[in-house]
Amino acid sequence: HQVLRIKASNEEQIQKLQLLETLEHLQLDFWLNPSSPALPVDVRIPFHSLQAVKVFLESNNIKYSILIEDLQVVLDEEKQDMAFSRQRERSTNTFDYGTYHSLASIYEELDNLAQEHSSIVSKLTIGESYEKRPLYVLKFSTGGTNRPAIWIDAGIHSREWITQASAIWIARKIASDYGSDPSVTSLLNKMDIFLLAVTNPDGYEFTHTENRMWRKTRSRNQGSLCIGVDPNRNWDAGFGDQFLLCSLSVLTGPGASSNPCSDSYHGPSANSEAEVKSVVDFIKNHGNIVAFLTLHSYSQLLMYPYGYKCTKPADYTELDSVGKAAASSIHSLYGTTFKVGNICSTIYQASGGSIDWSYDYGIKYSFAFELRDTGNYGFLLPASQIIPTAEETWLGLKTIMEHVRDNLY
Amino acid sequence: DIDNVGRKYHLKLVLEDIVEKDNIVNCTAEILYHLDNTNAAPDVHFEIEGELKNTEEQDNIFYNRIKSLKKELAAQNIPDSHGNMPPEMEPIRLLAQAAAGYVVWQNSTENTRYELAQIKHVRQLKRSDDYLEFDYMVLLHEFVSQEIIPWQMTVLWHPQHGVKVTQNSRQPKHAEH
Secondary structure, eight states, X not given: OXXXXXXXXXXXXXXXXXXXXXXXXXXXXXXXXXXXXXXXXXXXXXXXXXXXXXXXXXXXXXXXEEEESOHHHXXXXXXXXXXXXXXXXXXXXXXXXXXXOOHHHHHHHHHHXXXXXXXXXXXXXXEEOTTOOEEEEEEEOOSOSSOOEEEEEEOSXXXXXXXXXXXXXXXXXXXXXXXXXXXXXXXXXXXXXXXXXXXXXXXXXXXXXXXXXXXXXXXXXXXOSOBOOOGGGOXXXXXXXXXXXXXXXXXXXXXXXXXXXXXXXXXXXXXXXXXXXXXXXXHHHHOOEEEEEEEEESSXXXXXXXXXXXXXXXXXXXXXXXXXXXXXXXXXXXXXXXXXXXXXXXXXXXXXXXXXXXXXXTOSEEEEEEESOSSSSTTSOOGGGHHHHHHHHHHHHHHXXXXXXXXXX | XXXXXXXXXXXXXXXXXXXXXXXXXXXXXXXXXXXXXXXXXXXXXXXXSSOOOOOHHHHHHHHHHHHTOSSOOEEEEESOTTSOOOGGGHHHHHHHHHHHHHHHHHTOOTTOOEXXXXXXXXXXXXXXXXXXXXEEEEEEEXXXXXXXXEEEEEEEEETTXXXXXXXXXXXXXXXXX
């Protein structure tokens, strides 16, 4: 069967085509009926009527073109496409990466990823949260024994939903790009990647059930009605340090708060939080983590140490250059601008932060990202921005990882 | 530093329209943070290069739409947890941004950075004159302390007379939340 597009040039020709419509023995199927010379007429013609119709059109000087040469071919292709997509849907593609998910849904997807890409992805439990939720890490590895590895975590602050959402997208990206993307392939042939998509599951659950703006863990504080510790003030790096603010000569110390009711409460002691301790123990036990990358939102910043002091780290020049390269990669996709610098001068003085600990522990490539946006929506970043954010963040992470791969120490 | 007065900052900045990203305007500003009386808002003087976008048409459309509502407007959680909101709420959110800008200015020091995090609820108050009046309960996010601070604002608006915050007050937080 062929489909022709017919262009009548006047009313007379329209009438001729309308006559054609009445000839039932031709078994013509008009997809667009003849009505006015301004509009095209599309008609499906069975093989046996093709010659007759074409002769009719040509002898009446009615212009036409072939829209579909062979309809059967088109139908066969469509059938094949539909079969493939049904097959894909049964796997990871039922998970909508462009929307925010519950904890249970994310955990289910972690399982799916590990199952479907079992040759390179496995799921590990590195500990438990305060409320006994498992802390799941995806390990991306093509083998070897204790290869140098990259650590990536997201959602340490539960209200920063764009980070958990980006992390799960990035997980799928790494898994599906291995074998097809030269960069990811060469990376995983040399190194492993560990990804903790939800570092603070108790907090994340709380943001869904009770308070969307919850930041901290959900641990009980002795002698206080207030709950929770800021997990990114709880690391052993200048823990609890307060800062003298030069301008007002008053020790107001934004570094971290000693008040349990505060959103930046550092906790009773370093590593008091189960979530933090689990990561620290994992990293120490592994012994070969060469990069520590953590995702936060918002502000569009790419930072390296230090936060607990305003002096530059020893590797400042290299970290700054890698950071700038990563920011450039991020910018290349959608024009999103990230500022690069050390925590202290870029965002604020903060003590007990994760990348300060990892850097002082010996992990040279320690970076913290603050993802979109810069304050317009803040924590409530519209779901429509999840995939673009994940895509650009991935480019930034990849730039850093490529540098690490080529500069193992 | 200005002895016995405070600290002055000279800024060169770029203003970006949050609605139309390509619309940017250069700006210079002078900010004076007072030494004594930290309850005083910083002094702000600024100059804009060129003109700000004319929004008369959209303002009038919004104004007429609200004026023609049968019942006073009331809404909650703008945007919602997923960052979504009905498109007709966008002007309500932008109005809150403008009003919050005033509140933020009044409460800023060299060690604060405030952003509007969410509108918890907004209700329109009936008026006998031409102005629109809204009572907002918003959440402000303070960056340095990372606190989320509930804040009440009463906002007056008229397409020709602009935004005015007639009342605003910091609200108490709840212990467990």
